[in-house]
Amino acid sequence: MNGKIKLGLIGTGHMGQYHVNVAVGLANEYEIAGIYDASAARRAEIADRFSVKGFEDIDALIDASEAVVVAVPTAHHYEVAKKALEKGRHVLVEKPMTTSAEQARELVGLAESRGLILQVGHVERFNGAVLELRRVVDKPLLIESRRLAPNSGRILDVGVVMDLLIHDLDITMNLVGEEVKFVDARGVARTGKHEDVATAVLQFEGGCVATITASRLTQAKVRTLTITQESAYIILDFSTQDIDIHRQATSAYLMTREELKYRQESFVEKIFVHKDNPLRQEHIHFVKCVRGQTTPIVDGQSDIRTIEIASRILEQIHSSW
Ligand SMILES: NC(=O)c1ccc[n+]([C@@H]2O[C@H](COP(=O)([O-])OP(=O)(O)OC[C@H]3O[C@@H](n4cnc5c(N)ncnc54)[C@H](O)[C@@H]3O)[C@@H](O)[C@H]2O)c1
Known part of the structure; x- marks a missing residue:
């Protein structure tokens, strides 16, 4: 497909408005067919703010588009993405693709059979620091990630595993690139029936262990990923997109008559x-x-595996309640 792509944007809430903003800015790539949101008030507000056409009917928007962005609540991803794929449209769907691996398999199969692009919006894969990670990570032994945020009260249809933890699960599984052989997880629900806090421990076939923690009830925003491998300790901050690499760590105890001191040194490389x-x-x-x-960085098969592991994490959490 050459020339501008006619893009429709479905779901223009908190995340959807950022998609509209970015898409409008890519004026050489996209011709904006229009937007659709189930809320007429939101539709009118976004159409007005970005000077794009607000459709009253989702089918009419899909028909007028060659590709669509799906940024509706997660529980509706499946039905909306399926509708667009069945109409022969390429789809960029927000993460997680669906709430079950079965639904994800169906969408991936549909896209493959029709030769359509189905890309999942794992936006952290496009974080400059995460892209850089692939060059420095080599046989990780331990991966620790923390994605903690205050309560936004916005995402109510899924818990923190599908909302936040899925980002780091996707990055971790992609970095290690091996089958997950062990999953253990625990979580706490406070605001409703879904977990608001969760920690998962994974072990991969080659032995690497990962602990992935996510919370939407923390009084600060923390987004870090650290990786221990034999030659280096890598610290990534998602918010600042900074990477520090510690190497050649040495430590020594220094004893004088008066005191005992501990000294630790390492070279720190700032990427x-x-x-x-x-x-x-x-x-x-x-x-x-x-x-x-x-071809999509986040291909359908890898996303199916991520959703399968996320589902196992949820099973573990629920079985311990
Ligand atoms: N990639 C990221 O970093 C990131 C960040 C936030 C949210 N998200 C994802 O984006 C999606 C939306 O989250 P949000 O925070 O924008 O939620 P939101 O509630 O702010 O927005 C959802 C919008 O969709 C509309 N809507 C609901 N059902 C619809 C339907 N069937 N058809 C059309 N419109 C419909 C609602 O009226 C609302 O305006 C979720 O899947 C979430 O996981 C991703």
Whole structure:
């Protein structure tokens, strides 16, 4: 597909508005067919703010588009993405693709059989620091991630596993690239029936252990990933897109008559990361995929595996309640 891609955006809430903003900015790539939101008030507000056409009917918008962004609540991803794929449209669907691996398999199968792009919005994959990680990570032994945030009260249809933990699960599984052989997880629900806090321990076939923690009830925003491998200790901060690598750590006890001191030294390498808006990078990648210039970084099969493990994490959490 050459020329501008006619893009429709479905679901223009908190995340959807950022998609509209980025898509409008990519004026050489997209011609905005319009937007649709189930809320007429939201539809009118976003259509007005970005000077795009607000459709009153989702089918009419899909018919007028060549590709669509699906940023409706997670519980509705499946039905909306399926409708668009069945109409022969490429789809960029927000994460997680669906709430079950079975639904994800169906969508991936549908896209493959029709030769359509189905990309999942794992936006952190386009974070400059995460892209850089692939160059420095080599046989990790231990991966520890923390994604903690205050209560936004917004996402009510799924718990913190499908809302936040899925980001780090996707990154971790992609970095290690091996089958997960063991999963243990615990969680706490406070605001409703879904877990608000969760910790999962995974072990991969080759032995690497990962602990992934997510919370939407923490009085601060923390987004870090650390990796221990034999030659280095890597610290990534998602918010600042910074990477520090500690190497050649040495430690010694120094004893004098008066005191005992502990000294620890290591070389710290600060990696310069090209910082761009990850959502913009995600869209540029989507455009290239639709044009047949590349294939999705987050391919359907890897996303199915991520959802399978997320489902196992949820089973573990629920079985311990
Ligand atoms: N990639 C990220 O970092 C990130 C961040 C936040 C949210 N998300 C994802 O984006 C999705 C939306 O989350 P949000 O925070 O924007 O939620 P939100 O509630 O703010 O927005 C959802 C919007 O969809 C509309 N809607 C509901 N059902 C619809 C339907 N069937 N058809 C059309 N519109 C419909 C609602 O009226 C609302 O405006 C979720 O899947 C979430 O996981 C991703």
